[in-house]
Amino acid sequence: MKTTPEHDSPEQDHDEPAAGPDAGLGTRERIVRAASRLMQRQGYEGTGIKQISREANATLGSVYHFFPGGKQELATEAIRHGDREFAGMLRTALESRPDPAEAVLAAAGLVAAELRASDWLDGCPVTATSLGTAANAPGIRLAAAEAFERWRGLVHDRLLAAGFAAQDARELAHTVINTLEGAELTAQIARSEEPLLIAGRHLARLIDSYR
Amino acid sequence: MKTTPEHDSPEQDHDEPAAGPDAGLGTRERIVRAASRLMQRQGYEGTGIKQISREANATLGSVYHFFPGGKQELATEAIRHGDREFAGMLRTALESRPDPAEAVLAAAGLVAAELRASDWLDGCPVTATSLGTAANAPGIRLAAAEAFERWRGLVHDRLLAAGFAAQDARELAHTVINTLEGAELTAQIARSEEPLLIAGRHLARLIDSYR
DNA sequence: ACCCCTCTAGAACGAACGCTCTATCCAGCA
DNA sequence: TGCTGGATAGAGCGTTCGTTCTAGAGGGGT
CATH class of the missing domain: 1.10.357.10 (Tetracycline Repressor, domain 2)
Incomplete structure (x- = not known):
C-alpha cells in the first residue's frame, strides 16, 4: 500500500506511478475527498471507515491519526x-x-x-x-x-x-x-x-x- | 412478546394492554409501519431488521415470513x-x-x-x-x-x-x-x-x- | 382424530462494523 | 549517533449486521 511520506502539505509523489485523480495530495486531503465522495453516494451509514481508507490509499491508522473523533469528525x-x-x-x-x-x-x-x-x-x-x-x-x-x-x-x-x-x-x-x-x-x-x-x-x- | 394470533386482517387484541399506537393491527402492517417510521428517521442503512422487528412487536421469523425478499423488499x-x-x-x-x-x-x-x-x-x-x-x-x-x-x-x-x-x-x-x-x-x-x-x-x- | 398450512419464535452463521492498540518507519535535530 | 514525534501499518477487540434455519403453536378442513 505504501504511500507518500508527507507532512500534511501536498507534494508530488515521484515513486508511485498508478493512482487515482487524488494522487500527489496529502494523506489527510485524500481521506477527506474519499469520504466526501463515498458518503455523497452511499450516505453516512452506508460508508465504512475501512472503505474510505482503502479508497483513499491510506490505512486505518492514518484515518484515526488525522481524525481522532472517528467517523463523525470525518x-x-x-x-x-x-x-x-x-x-x-x-x-x-x-x-x-x-x-x-x-x-x-x-x-x-x-x-x-x-x-x-x-x-x-x-x-x-x-x-x-x-x-x-x-x-x-x-x-x-x-x-x-x-x-x-x-x-x-x-x-x-x-x-x-x-x-x-x-x-x-x-x-x-x-x-x-x-x-x-x-x-x-x-x-x-x-x-x-x-x-x-x-x-x-x-x-x-x-x-x-x-x- | 406474544402477539395477536391473526390472519393478515386487522383485529382487536383483547389480551395485550400495553402497546404502541399500532396495536391491534395485523403483524404485517405493524412491520411495514415500523420500517417506514424508522427508515424515515434513520435512513435505509441506519435501520436494522432486528430493530424493526423489535419496534413492531414482531419476531425476526415473522419479518422474513412476510418479506422473503429481505430488507430491500421491506x-x-x-x-x-x-x-x-x-x-x-x-x-x-x-x-x-x-x-x-x-x-x-x-x-x-x-x-x-x-x-x-x-x-x-x-x-x-x-x-x-x-x-x-x-x-x-x-x-x-x-x-x-x-x-x-x-x-x-x-x-x-x-x-x-x-x-x-x-x-x-x-x-x-x-x-x-x-x-x-x-x-x-x-x-x-x-x-x-x-x-x-x-x-x-x-x-x-x-x-x-x-x- | 388427523394433517396442513400459516404464522411465530429465536438460535446460529459468516461477514462487516467502528474503534483500539502496539509496532514500525523515517525525517529533523541534538 | 541516538532521540523524538508525526505518520503509517494492520491485527484484533466486541458488537451488530442481514440472513438462514429448525422447531413449535394453533386454528380449520376432512
Missing part, C-alpha cells in the same frame, strides 16, 4: 469539503451572467449537467451525508446547516448586488437553494435532467416577478 | 407506505381551498406544522429511505420515483381542474413538489419552519403568475 469534514466544492460551482454560475435570473437558470443547468455526467450518482454532497444522522450527531447537522446557509448567502449577495430589496433577496435566496436541492433530488431518483431544467426556468420567472 | 414496502401517507395529506390540503395557489400555501404550512410537531425528526418518508441506495437497489429507487410521480399527479390534476393549461400544470407540479421537498429538507436540518413558509408563499406567487 463526516463533518466531508460535508465541509462538499460545501466548498458546491459553493465554488455556484459562485461561478452566478457570476457567469449579468442578469441574476439568467444566472440562476445557468446554475440549474450546470447542476443538471454534472449530475448526468456522474451517471446520476453524485447528488447533493451534503444531503446524503447528513440525512439519517440528524438526531444522533449534532455536529454533522450543524455543518450541513452551515453549508446551506453559505449557499443561500451567495444567492442573497448576488440579488442584493442586482438591486433587489433586502427582504426579497433573503427570501428568494431561500427558495432558490431549496428548489435546486429538491429538483436535484428528484432528478437523481428519476434519472432525468428535466426537474432541474424546469426548476431553473421557474426560479428565473419568480426572480423576475420581483423586479 | 424498504420498498415502507416507501410505498410513506407514499400513501403523504399523498393523503397532500390531497386533503389541496382540496381545502378553492384557489389552487392558496391550496399549495396551505400544504406547505401543513408540512411545516407536522415537521415541527415531530421535533424535526420526520422529514420526507421517501427521501431518507431511498437516498444512498439508488445505485444498489433499483427496486427502491423505482418505488421512490413512483411516489414523487404520484404527488406530482395530485398537484397536476388540481391545477388542471382550476383551468391551467396542460403544459403549465405539468411543469408547475414538478416545481411545487420539488420545492416542498427541498424546503422540508432545509427546514429539518435548520430546525425552522421558515424555509417551508417562504416556499409556500413563493409557490403561490409562481402559480398566480400563470393565470
Whole structure:
C-alpha cells in the first residue's frame, strides 16, 4: 500500500506511478475527498471507515491519526469539503451572467449537467451525508446547516448586488437553494435532467416577478 | 412478546394492554409501519431488521415470513407506505381551498406544522429511505420515483381542474413538489419552519403568475 | 382424530462494523 | 549517533449486521 511520506502539505509523489485523480495530495486531503465522495453516494451509514481508507490509499491508522473523533469528525469534514466544492460551482454560475435570473437558470443547468455526467450518482454532497444522522450527531447537522446557509448567502449577495430589496433577496435566496436541492433530488431518483431544467426556468420567472 | 394470533386482517387484541399506537393491527402492517417510521428517521442503512422487528412487536421469523425478499423488499414496502401517507395529506390540503395557489400555501404550512410537531425528526418518508441506495437497489429507487410521480399527479390534476393549461400544470407540479421537498429538507436540518413558509408563499406567487 | 398450512419464535452463521492498540518507519535535530 | 514525534501499518477487540434455519403453536378442513 505504501504511500507518500508527507507532512500534511501536498507534494508530488515521484515513486508511485498508478493512482487515482487524488494522487500527489496529502494523506489527510485524500481521506477527506474519499469520504466526501463515498458518503455523497452511499450516505453516512452506508460508508465504512475501512472503505474510505482503502479508497483513499491510506490505512486505518492514518484515518484515526488525522481524525481522532472517528467517523463523525470525518463526516463533518466531508460535508465541509462538499460545501466548498458546491459553493465554488455556484459562485461561478452566478457570476457567469449579468442578469441574476439568467444566472440562476445557468446554475440549474450546470447542476443538471454534472449530475448526468456522474451517471446520476453524485447528488447533493451534503444531503446524503447528513440525512439519517440528524438526531444522533449534532455536529454533522450543524455543518450541513452551515453549508446551506453559505449557499443561500451567495444567492442573497448576488440579488442584493442586482438591486433587489433586502427582504426579497433573503427570501428568494431561500427558495432558490431549496428548489435546486429538491429538483436535484428528484432528478437523481428519476434519472432525468428535466426537474432541474424546469426548476431553473421557474426560479428565473419568480426572480423576475420581483423586479 | 406474544402477539395477536391473526390472519393478515386487522383485529382487536383483547389480551395485550400495553402497546404502541399500532396495536391491534395485523403483524404485517405493524412491520411495514415500523420500517417506514424508522427508515424515515434513520435512513435505509441506519435501520436494522432486528430493530424493526423489535419496534413492531414482531419476531425476526415473522419479518422474513412476510418479506422473503429481505430488507430491500421491506424498504420498498415502507416507501410505498410513506407514499400513501403523504399523498393523503397532500390531497386533503389541496382540496381545502378553492384557489389552487392558496391550496399549495396551505400544504406547505401543513408540512411545516407536522415537521415541527415531530421535533424535526420526520422529514420526507421517501427521501431518507431511498437516498444512498439508488445505485444498489433499483427496486427502491423505482418505488421512490413512483411516489414523487404520484404527488406530482395530485398537484397536476388540481391545477388542471382550476383551468391551467396542460403544459403549465405539468411543469408547475414538478416545481411545487420539488420545492416542498427541498424546503422540508432545509427546514429539518435548520430546525425552522421558515424555509417551508417562504416556499409556500413563493409557490403561490409562481402559480398566480400563470393565470 | 388427523394433517396442513400459516404464522411465530429465536438460535446460529459468516461477514462487516467502528474503534483500539502496539509496532514500525523515517525525517529533523541534538 | 541516538532521540523524538508525526505518520503509517494492520491485527484484533466486541458488537451488530442481514440472513438462514429448525422447531413449535394453533386454528380449520376432512
